[in-house]
Amino acid sequence: xxxxxxxxxxxxxxxxxxxxxxxxxxxxxxxxxxxxxxxxxxxxxxxxxxxxxxxxxxxxxxxxxxxxxxxxxxxxxxxxxxxxxxxxxxxxxxxxxxxxxxxxxxxxxxx
Amino acid sequence: xxxxxxxxxxxxxxxxxxxxxxxxxxxxxxxxxxxxxxxxxxxxxxxxxxxxxxxxxxxxxxxxxxxxxxxxxxxxxxxxxxxxxxxxxxxxxxxxxxxxxxxxxxxxxxxxxxx
Numbered sequence: 001x002x003x004x005x006x007x008x009x010x011x012x013x014x015x016x017x018x019x020x021x022x023x024x025x026x027x028x029x030x031x032x033x034x035x036x037x038x039x040x041x042x043x044x045x046x047x048x049x050x051x052x053x054x055x056x057x058x059x060x061x062x063x064x065x066x067x068x069x070x071x072x073x074x075x076x077x078x079x080x081x082x083x084x085x086x087x088x089x090x091x092x093x094x095x096x097x098x099x100x101x102x103x104x105x106x107x108x109x110x111x
Numbered sequence: 112x113x114x115x116x117x118x119x120x121x122x123x124x125x126x127x128x129x130x131x132x133x134x135x136x137x138x139x140x141x142x143x144x145x146x147x148x149x150x151x152x153x154x155x156x157x158x159x160x161x162x163x164x165x166x167x168x169x170x171x172x173x174x175x176x177x178x179x180x181x182x183x184x185x186x187x188x189x190x191x192x193x194x195x196x197x198x199x200x201x202x203x204x205x206x207x208x209x210x211x212x213x214x215x216x217x218x219x220x221x222x223x224x225x226x
Binding site: 096097 | 144146154155169214220
């Protein structure tokens, strides 16, 4: 089955800098969703991008999707210490509605 | 803002015991899901549920697992005879629809520890 795989595995930046995380997957999808998880906590939905969309914005978040390369990126601009968390991409298969998660990127924003 | 809730937040049980994990999905949602995350690993899909029946399940979701929507608000995951390897965080999720355009909203999780 398809997998979302993020890179880098870990990212450490200074407050105010931008953070970019990438996700690759293997098969056709309906949509791709990004989630944030604070240590040991639940998954917070950040943004969904449909397979026919190329870019989407939500506040300080910008997501791109390139279905020809089967990849997506999440950009967090002007990062804050509170953005420190793990970020996961999850793909919804073309048929069916289960989400397939990647291993995640651990983001640390230093103040 | 509506949210998915789960109880208990932490459950400790002995190997071989039955556990029931409870979830209250967002009220107008139609699709319900269970996922799990073993410590340090990826979030894995277990099962999806729609119109009072399972719509999809993974290889993990064997005969030891079952789901139920006993009333109009609760959604439960039962593990009949727990094993050590069932120790994980279990997440319930719900979505408004299942055809490509709906976000899945997750609950805070139940941490299951099997001793």
